Amino acid sequence: MHEVTVNLHMHTRYSDGSGVHKDIAAAALKAGVDAVIVTDHNILVQGFEGYYKDKNRKILMLIGEEVHDQARDPQKNHLLVFGANRELATFAENPQNLINQVREAGGICFLAHPDDPEAKAFNETDISWEDWSVQNYTGIELWNALSELKTVVPTKLHGAFYAFFPAFVANQPIPNTLTKWDELLASGQKVVAIGGSDAHALDMHMGPIHRIIFPYEFHFRTVNTHTLLPGPLTGDVTSDRSAIYRAFAAGHCFIGNDLPAPTKGFRFSAQGKEGNAVMGDEIPAKFGVTLQTKVPSAGEIILLKDGRPIQTWMNQLSCTYITAEPGVYRVEVYRNYLGKRRGWIYSNPIYVR
Numbered sequence: 001m002h003e004v005t006v007n008l009h010m011h012t013r014y015s016d017g018s019g020v021h022k023d024i025a026a027a028a029l030k031a032g033v034d035a036v037i038v039t040d041h042n043i044l045v046q047g048f049e050g051y052y053k054d055k056n057r058k059i060l061m062l063i064g065e066e067v068h069d070q071a072r073d074p075q076k077n078h079l080l081v082f083g084a085n086r087e088l089a090t091f092a093e094n095p096q097n098l099i100n101q102v103r104e105a106g107g108i109c110f111l112a113h114p115d116d117p118e119a120k121a122f123n124e125t126d127i128s129w130e131d132w133s134v135q136n137y138t139g140i141e142l143w144n145a146l147s148e149l150k151t152v153v154p155t156k157l158h159g160a161f162y163a164f165f166p167a168f169v170a171n172q173p174i175p176n177t178l179t180k181w182d183e184l185l186a187s188g189q190k191v192v193a194i195g196g197s198d199a200h201a202l203d204m205h206m207g208p209i210h211r212i213i214f215p216y217e218f219h220f221r222t223v224n225t226h227t228l229l230p231g232p233l234t235g236d237v238t239s240d241r242s243a244i245y246r247a248f249a250a251g252h253c254f255i256g257n258d259l260p261a262p263t264k265g266f267r268f269s270a271q272g273k274e275g276n277a278v279m280g281d282e283i284p285a286k287f288g289v290t291l292q293t294k295v296p297s298a299g300e301i302i303l304l305k306d307g308r309p310i311q312t313w314m315n316q317l318s319c320t321y322i323t324a325e326p327g328v329y330r331v332e333v334y335r336n337y338l339g340k341r342r343g344w345i346y347s348n349p350i351y352v353r
């Protein structure tokens with residue numbers, strides 16, 4: 001399989017970001033990701049999808065949309081919509097109807113920042129996902145870099161600190177969101193996890209300090225969704241776009257925090273008597289399954305079954321676990337960086353049925 005590094009969920013001046021699409025393309029080329037998905041609030045911006053080139057590098061820019069009901073107070077239930085063939089913001093009022101419309105328009109969707117606390121320093125209210133009765137969505141944004149930031153910035157002064165030392169943030173997804181994901185998985189549904197940056201490249205003013213905090217390029221080097229495709233990107237926008245969205249829909253992806261060390265090359269797979277599986281796939285338990293994890297450099301590898309850790313490996317580049325027990329198996333990898341244990345890799349599950 002071919003790994004494609006995707007940075008997703010970001011805003012431009014079409015909503016509340018400070019940059020334009022060409023700034024995003026330039027930052028993505030510098031950071032070295034393969035694709036970005038721009039998602040402005042309540043507008044499917046036309047005319048920017050395509051390959052952007054710089055010397056011998058190129059990146060694919062895709063355009064999605066982040067939809068929420070702007071008349072609702074507080075403005076909760078943000079939905080990331082990818083691959084839909086039309087504007088869907090008009091359906092924002094009813095989240096389930098919106099999800100149904102996304103499906104009808106050939107798209108996929110993810111509940112954005114499921115836990116998104118109030119941040120007084122930015123005059124932001126709590127905009128967590130609230131309507132948990134919804135069904136038929138593709139998955140959740142397990143790690144949203146901006147929600148995490150809101151949890152560590154109680155005052156503007158803290159904001160200023162992280163503005164100058166952003167590498168001290170990206171620690172891990174919000175623990176509540178991980179718990180919620182495991183609960184959803186335990187109910188028997190498939191829920192794909194993706195990681196988003198929610199990059200706005202915000203312009204912060206505080207006394208003499210004037211700075212773009214968390215610029216696009218910083219985000220593109222941090223929380224990425226690494227996607228496994230059956231073949232390499234071809235350079236054809238239409239087919240590459242659908243290959244990426246098909247991989248997302250199937251859960252053939254993992255979340256990598258590329259700041260502590262590159263996560264490219266991580267794999268979590270299963271070998272059974274009657275075939276193999278990758279992240280997002282089902283495999284029968286009946287004749288036994290060998291779960292295999294590979295990491296690109298050493299870390300603390302934790303294998304979880306139904307949300308509970310069942311084995312930990314330290315300082316190994318690959319490890320295996322044999323089981324005949326049905327369950328939802330997934331992997332988390334941690335690594336120390338700048339004096340702190342960081343969440344480094346979160347796999348999508350393999351469903352042993």
Ligand SMILES: [Zn+2]
Pocket residue numbers: 066078112113
């Ligand atoms: Zn949002």
Ligand SMILES: [Zn+2]
Pocket residue numbers: 009010011066198
């Ligand atoms: Zn957003």
